[in-house]
Amino acid sequence: MINIPKGTKDVLPADSYKWQYVEAKAREISRLYNLREIRTPVFEHTELFSRGVGETTDVVTKEMYTFLDKGDRSITLKPEGTAGVARSFVENGLYSTPMPLKMYYIIPAFRYERPQAGRLREFHQFGVEVYGSTTPDTDAEVIALAHDFIASLDLKAKLYINSIGCKTCRKKFNDALKDYLRPNLERMCPDCRARFDKNPMRILDCKVPECKEVTAGAPVIVDYLCDDCRAHFESVQKYLKIAGIPYKINPKIVRGLDYYTRTVFEFVSEEIGAQGTVLGGGRYDGLIEEIGGPSTPAVGFAAGLERLLLLMEKSGAEFPQEPAPVVYFAGMDAACREKAFEIAVALRKAGIPCEIDHMNRSLKAQFKYADKLQAAFTAVIGGNELSAGVMNVKNMSDSSQHTVPFDRAVEFFAR
Ligand code: HAM
Numbered sequence: 001m002i003n004i005p006k007g008t009k010d011v012l013p014a015d016s017y018k019w020q021y022v023e024a025k026a027r028e029i030s031r032l033y034n035l036r037e038i039r040t041p042v043f044e045h046t047e048l049f050s051r052g053v054g055e056t057t058d059v060v061t062k063e064m065y066t067f068l069d070k071g072d073r074s075i076t077l078k079p080e081g082t083a084g085v086a087r088s089f090v091e092n093g094l095y096s097t098p099m100p101l102k103m104y105y106i107i108p109a110f111r112y113e114r115p116q117a118g119r120l121r122e123f124h125q126f127g128v129e130v131y132g133s134t135t136p137d138t139d140a141e142v143i144a145l146a147h148d149f150i151a152s153l154d155l156k157a158k159l160y161i162n163s164i165g166c167k168t169c170r171k172k173f174n175d176a177l178k179d180y181l182r183p184n185l186e187r188m189c190p191d192c193r194a195r196f197d198k199n200p201m202r203i204l205d206c207k208v209p210e211c212k213e214v215t216a217g218a219p220v221i222v223d224y225l226c227d228d229c230r231a232h233f234e235s236v237q238k239y240l241k242i243a244g245i246p247y248k249i250n251p252k253i254v255r256g257l258d259y260y261t262r263t264v265f266e267f268v269s270e271e272i273g274a275q276g277t278v279l280g281g282g283r284y285d286g287l288i289e290e291i292g293g294p295s296t297p298a299v300g301f302a303a304g305l306e307r308l309l310l311l312m313e314k315s316g317a318e319f320p321q322e323p324a325p326v327v328y329f330a331g332m333d334a335a336c337r338e339k340a341f342e343i344a345v346a347l348r349k350a351g352i353p354c355e356i357d358h359m360n361r362s363l364k365a366q367f368k369y370a371d372k373l374q375a376a377f378t379a380v381i382g383g384n385e386l387s388a389g390v391m392n393v394k395n396m397s398d399s400s401q402h403t404v405p406f407d408r409a410v411e412f413f414a415r
Pocket of ligand 1: 120
């Protein structure tokens, strides 16, 4: 017996309609906001993530599925979607197309993390990336899209926002943070000691209890924003108010990936345990240049589909009914089944979903199966019906019976 790898999950036929529902909502909302889909490979050159996501992040240092392919290239299964989209933007010269360029994707992503409820090693993201605009209304629009997506699933999650500034304010802040942390450096984990010189802000994201204790009273970046970044942050808030989207400022949000600048945000639910962040994102004005493209501002987010589905189950959100066949054909014997097969061919050509018996079940067992399928109609073909060229159709919702000639089947069920 070969088991599924740790931290991965099958989506079984009985559940896949729930995924399709969430994915359909993602596509619907994307259309509403004039986004088009982008598809990039599941794996990329490792260097893209080490440069793009950041050398000091947990994702890059501990969590990547990295391997050498048979040509000795270092390849990584994508741990998130943004870097691949950025690579594609540069490689395909999409910066020469009219801006803004608004894109979305629905992808599997891979992180070698300790699995728990809402945290997997293969998980799925609905992500959005908008390129080319620096205006704060763009940040607000991306947040509004995220808000509408969550609301469209009948879910509630709280929106927290922060600004982590630009290079200029980050430098002032990093100096202040280092001054604050220096006396306690010895108490901190080896990762954080290494981050101290390379990327001190990353220390604020550490989950080790001792480090959390040390950083509890640390300075917060909103107090160090330059005039431009402060004005941008205030303007984003003004637009969120215009959109009627409630939010709280959480000065502790720094996000786990290095490419962010200015606005960062997370939608958090308290109903699904420790892994309550169902969606996270922000502005990243430096990434495109970092990976070799022309300086291009960008803002985006990604939502974790497993976490959203978990939240839907927990909060009793409604899934629409799984679509059932319109009609199930029950045939008494081989000749009747053959007729059912022939009519099913005609119905499917006309776009009418239907099902026939493939198991040589008794008529009684076929009725039972029809019940389970929840087809809207059951059509019975027995010996008498076969010679009369008709079938007995039962409407399962009101139990009304109809005699329908074989050559009128398409017409009858198309109604
Ligand atoms: P992230 O915060 O690393 O951001 O991930 C986004 C979302 O993916 C999380 O809020 C969470 O719902 C889900 N997620 C992350 N890791 C796991 C996991 N191990 N198991 C289950 N779900 C998980 C990004 O990935 C950025 N690329 C988002 C972005 C796009 N920023 C700008 N554009």
